[in-house]
Amino acid sequence: MTRGIATLVAAQFVSGLADNALLIVAIARLAELGDAPWMAPLLKGVFTLAYVLLAPLVGALADRWPKARVMLAANALKGAGCALMLAGVDPLLAYGVAGVGAAVYSPAKYGLVVELAPPSELVHANGWLEVTTVGAIILGTALGGVLVGPSLAQALGHAGAAAGGMVAAALAGVLALYLLAGALNLAIPRPAASVAEHHALQHRPGALLRRFARAQRTLWRDALGGASLGVTTLFWGAGATLQFVVLAWAQQRLGLSLSQAAYLQGVVAVGIALGALAAGRLIGLGQAPRVLPLGVAMGLAVPLLTLVHGVALAAPLLAAVGALAGFFVVPMNALLQHRGQRLLGSGESIAVQNFNENLAVLAMLGAYAGLQAAGWPLPALVGLLGAVVAAGVALVMWRLRRRMEQRMLLIKEQA
Secondary structure, three states: OOHHHHHHHHHHHHHHHHHHHHHHHHHHHHHHHOOOHHHHHHHHHHHHHHHHHOHHHHHHHHHHOOHHHHHHHHHHHHHHHHHHHHOOOOHHHHHHHHHHHHHHHHHHHHHHHHHHOOHHHHHHHHHHHHHHHHHHHHHHHHHHHHHHOOOHHHHHHOHHHHOOHHHHHHHHHHHHHHHHHHHHHHHOOOOOOOOOOOOOOOOOHHHHHHHHHHHHHHHHHOHHHHHHHHHHHHHHHHHHHHHHHHHHHHHHOOOOOHHHHHHHHHHHHHHHHHHHHHHHHHOOHHHHHHHHHHHHHHHHHHHHHHHOOOHHHHHHHHHHHHHHHHHHHHHHHHHHHHHHHHHOOHHHHHHHHHHHHHHHHHHHHHHHHHHHHOOOOHHHHHHHHHHHHHHHHHHHHHHHHHHHHHHHHHHHHHO
16 A cells, blocks of 8 residues: 555544544534434434535536645535534534535545556555445444443433533544544645646536536446446445444344444444455456446345344344445445546546435435335335345346447447
8 A cells, every 4th residue: 555545544534533423422412402313313414415415516626626635625624513513503504514524525535546546456445445434434433422421322311411511522522533634634645747637617506517417427328437336326325224224123123222233233334344355455446347246145135134033143144244245335436436537537526426326325215214104114124125236236237238248249340
């Protein structure tokens, strides 16, 4: 791993650690203010919404200026959201500001990977980036719980005792993490001038939207780009839904408490990290399409959860699902970045990716909530989720094979 990639990975880890700790602290702040419990999921909603609404702008920003500096500015926005919460601003609004920073940060981060790593090292670099992202989720969530009290459950149960000092100190600690991430951003070396991209930044909203629409069409119509975008979009939408499915299943079928059920989510995350590391070592960029059958296998494995009634079997099954997911998504993500840089520009292609993936998260979470409200039993929801993943990846495989066959036929005719 080069120094540039190592510094980028470190900056991503610290910033992601702060993001996930801030979510837990924001939930504690809502409880401290006496807000209704149903407002807590809205925090994730306002954070994710920024990725969707700002997608036409953030990709152009990432390709217009040096990406490490864009990351620094985005990190400052995240820190501003934390500072606003510390100053007493409504947590939803403050966390929304942090979401804007995260939406700006993502295209610059992944775009910088493409600039700092040669194609032969792209899957390996993505593997490390995914491992640190997963690690930041696990450790950041745990850190948030430590900062607001012995556990999140205690923090929510004794909001009065937690008032004032504890949450304020927790927010100060998260703000310090953002400052550290900013310092690491400054240490990232600038790529060679021949690699950096400089696109004209459109100032009119209409021009930005038209350009973003063209970028969407370009990436979706490309055989490899469209296939990788399709499966990563499906993966992240299903993955966000699976988080809630695991929590509900662990409580209903395994009799676990909410905090114990959260540990099983950590098992999935560990599996993803191991799968991502293995993919980085074993799969080259040109081999990425070969992992598509693992996406079908992952979808078929999800309904097996309904047959498990003990933690001893649940933990290895969830770890296996996570490992399949990590081994599957890292090469496809690297392929998408590579095609995106070739067709559009690294920042703009990541913005397209973020738009589609987070739109899928909102749509699939909305569908899951709606089916729950309609009274669907949990086994039916789990089976439907697995079927959607397996069928969606199978459809992408069929379309990619068909398009590649058509391309080969065209080449033969022209010869």
